[in-house]
Amino acid sequence: MTIELVDGKAGTAHISSEDKAIIHQAKFSKSDVVFDWGDAFKCSMSSSNRATIGTGCASIQGLDWHITSAESVTISNGSQGMKRNDIICAHYNRNPKNGNELVELVVLKGSPNATAAADPTIPSGKILSGAVDAYMPLWRIPLDGITVGTPVRLFTTRGALWDSVTQTCQLQWQNTASFVPASYGASNTITVKDGLIFVDLSSFRSTVKVGDYRVWLFEAGVKPSKTIGLGCVANVAGAAYGKQARWNADGSVTLIGGVGSSDIVQCFPKIIPVPDGVEFV
Template sequence: MVELVTGHANKAHATAEQAAGLNAGILGLDDYVLNVHDKFKITVVSANKVTIGTGELVMQGRHVSQGTPEDLIVTNGSQGQKRNDLIVCRYTKGSQSVESAKLVVVRGTPTTGTPTDPAVNTTSPLDGGTTYDMPLYRIPLDGITIGTPVALFNVLKPMSDVWDSLTPVTGQVKMPYSDRHITLVRVGR
């Protein structure tokens, strides 16, 4: 049954799932940090603490906002071993369909060889997943030392930044299955 979501229905009726579907339809099914605030900038504070700055992101259509910086604890490394941890934004859908998001450090496995990233939750909430992780940073540890964090996200540019790079469409186009032609003209800004 069709429903007008962005119209007055004389009752509360628009759902978070509908808003997420709209976001995913417009922005795509990838995960993005938006080009505002600190863009989740990371600062290594100590051997086991990082600060994640402010930002906005869209993961699988869900909009997540961080209005104040947040400190995260990275479990200490071990002498003679290497490890990759991941900082992720974790979406969860709990009991009574209550949804939430938080920043989490996913601990990797220590090794004397080449470390690999830990597994994360990849089933999209759009496909019924109840836990989904958007990786933000890889935190390499060599012994007890935190290395340089590696950003794992894409920043979505606003339309004002990409508008002029779009190819203008002008000229005549023949309509399929018709003898009619239409003229397309780009309207400038």
């Protein structure tokens, strides 16, 4: 029988981690989530070879896990004249022999490169499809030679359920010399609430000529799980045409069609429905 009252009494132990993962994915998100609890997994370098991860609570593909006392991981030494990115991940593992499950912190080591560092490949695995391993990226540790740089956070924390009814993406200008903000401009935010997307981009004067361009970059908040077309969001002063935009999966906003080196782009508020199949993470 495939129908089950998961939280009901059945006379025998019947609630599995698979049950909880399905329900949590349906309620919250299929994506990995870090909640705003404890230190929210704050990362600090206690030495050149040691990264400390603070307390926090998260969900990896619907399975909840937490750190109640700071944990440390080892970062391998860098190489003189080489750049490297390491990624600290939460690693889920299910023992194929007895079915026992655990989560632990691991470091995925990047490949050294003399010119530019690249992140290592994060192994993919879907727990509900039977994978025995899954990885949740938390922090990037950049190394330049033997020098360890500032850790880079790879997640956005989620507030409590009742605080997440309204979700906001805060944007920042790609460059205020190229795109000069209008005085008393808008908030440069995209807000998601009650199935609607509220776009509030600030007007600007362009000093450069570009084609399709990410004028607004992600600063904080939520991102769409896939690119969303925002439609027409602006007019160009003195021109008989408007400008469309798209909200990218990395949180940035691209102005479509480009701008001229003296265009004054007059943005206006926009409200559109959330497209089917889009989540916000």
